[in-house]
Amino acid sequence: MKLVITGSLGNISQPLTEILIARGHHITVISSDPKKQTAIEALGASAAIGSIADVDFLTTKFQGADAVYAMIPLSFTEPDLGEYLRRIAKNYVQALNTTKVRRVVVMSGWVADLIRSENVENEFNGLKAPITFMRPGSFYTNFYQSIDLIKGRGLMGKLLTLRYSGLWALLTGKSGLLMGNCGGDDRIIFVSPKDIAEAVAEELVLMPEQNTIRYVGSEELTCNEAAGIIGSAVGKPWLKWVLLSDKAMFQGLKMAKVPEKLAETLVEMQAAIHSGKPLENFHRNSPKMGKVKLADFAKEFAQVYHQK
Ligand SMILES: NC(=O)c1ccc[n+]([C@@H]2O[C@H](COP(=O)([O-])OP(=O)(O)OC[C@H]3O[C@@H](n4cnc5c(N)ncnc54)[C@H](OP(=O)(O)O)[C@@H]3O)[C@@H](O)[C@H]2O)c1
Structure with missing residues (x-):
């Protein structure tokens, strides 16, 4: 064809x-x-x-x-x-x-x-x-956009790690995190x-x-389970995926100079995922899961992560 x-x-x-x-x-x-x-x-x-x-x-x-x-x-x-x-x-x-x-x-x-x-x-x-x-x-490839955050790099990454992972991060030097207005124990279909x-x-x-x-x-995981898989692949098994409020997420995107309407859409998308409704729809349609698991992708991710 x-x-x-x-x-x-x-x-x-x-x-x-x-x-x-x-x-x-x-x-x-x-x-x-x-x-x-x-x-x-x-x-x-x-x-x-x-x-x-x-x-x-x-x-x-x-x-x-x-x-x-x-x-x-x-x-x-x-x-x-x-x-x-x-x-x-x-x-x-x-x-x-x-x-x-x-x-x-x-x-x-x-x-x-x-x-x-x-x-x-x-x-x-x-x-x-x-x-x-x-x-x-x-x-899975969305994780590439979070390399700086995972590395706890730059002032923003350091401040956010301290703010959301607290004194523990300061004392242990265990920097880095993932974040969004879906996160924590929210269950996500990754692909x-x-x-x-x-x-x-x-x-x-x-x-x-x-x-x-x-x-x-390809795989259903909580955000924190996914953070653990990605974190382990890059030598940060403690990595967490912090759940932010919609407002905090919107402010973060604006600080990152994302245009306002786009920031609103991105917050709305993640809020929808946080609501659990896309997961319900997914299961209602019961598709067969794909072959590539997050642990497979994490190996590719680690190579890119260490080069950056
Ligand atoms: N990320 C997620 O979690 C997610 C979830 C659900 C759905 N989606 C959807 O998935 C899609 C992204 O797919 P993907 O990740 O395969 O895309 P991608 O890797 O971002 O690649 C898209 C390519 O399109 C080309 N392009 C950009 N502007 C163009 C233009 N004006 N004319 C012609 N080509 C153009 C670019 O290549 P060149 O520079 O070579 O032109 C770019 O690399 C989006 O529609 C997104 O909404 C994403």
Whole structure:
């Protein structure tokens, strides 16, 4: 089949491309970065360099495709995440309808239907082809964003460790923590992007008659259990995942210069996870868990952690 993969060599799209090429499909990978062309071609795919913000570019690249994997990268620079999602989703819908692509898999998330600010799935309402909305849990790769906090590095990391782990951290020198407005003993579905890639690869070649939803997870753990696995891999088995109030989380994101509307959305997403509702929905759909466990990912994480 001729398949178009958006998301460049990202967490999901690179393993997805590798799986599909190994299964004999013809793959075009969309990237906004001309420097990725060689690496994309080295996988055996064609590179299409341009932006998903450009509807004419998308229309040209979707021409003749049997199926498309459509993802909208999270942007930390767009001031209004909702407006950005609507704009890019509209481009996808227009380009996919114009080119009459018959099958589409859209990357969504396990909290998509539970937050007020935006639901990416609603933005694909006008699409004529059957869609599968992928609803993965929380990616293992999110831990890369917390390397500085885990290291207790920088004034912010040190102050936060002292504030939330207390005198104990000062006396023992055991710095570092994870934090969020979900955390502590909250149970989370964690997921490896490699397991998501397997699930997307399965879906792309199916032809359901109507829209479907697919939840994807690799391992269910409490936040503190996950912190223990990541911490042990980097020589900090005491690592904890501190649960913050929504307000404290919002203030922290603002201090980190995250645009206000984006900060509101991120807080809303984590609050939804803290509520336990995404976990209920996940179990109601009873998907089979993927193969890659957090302990497997923690080995890769430790290598990156020690290089930084
Ligand atoms: N993190 C989570 O826990 C979580 C949970 C549920 C759902 N999700 C969803 O999963 C998706 C993220 O997937 P991922 O981690 O595989 O992505 P990723 O690793 O962030 O990769 C996305 C890639 O898209 C490319 N890109 C960015 N802007 C572009 C543009 N304007 N035009 C064309 N390409 C562009 C970038 O590569 P180039 O520089 O090469 O263009 C980027 O590396 C998001 O939709 C997110 O909402 C995430």
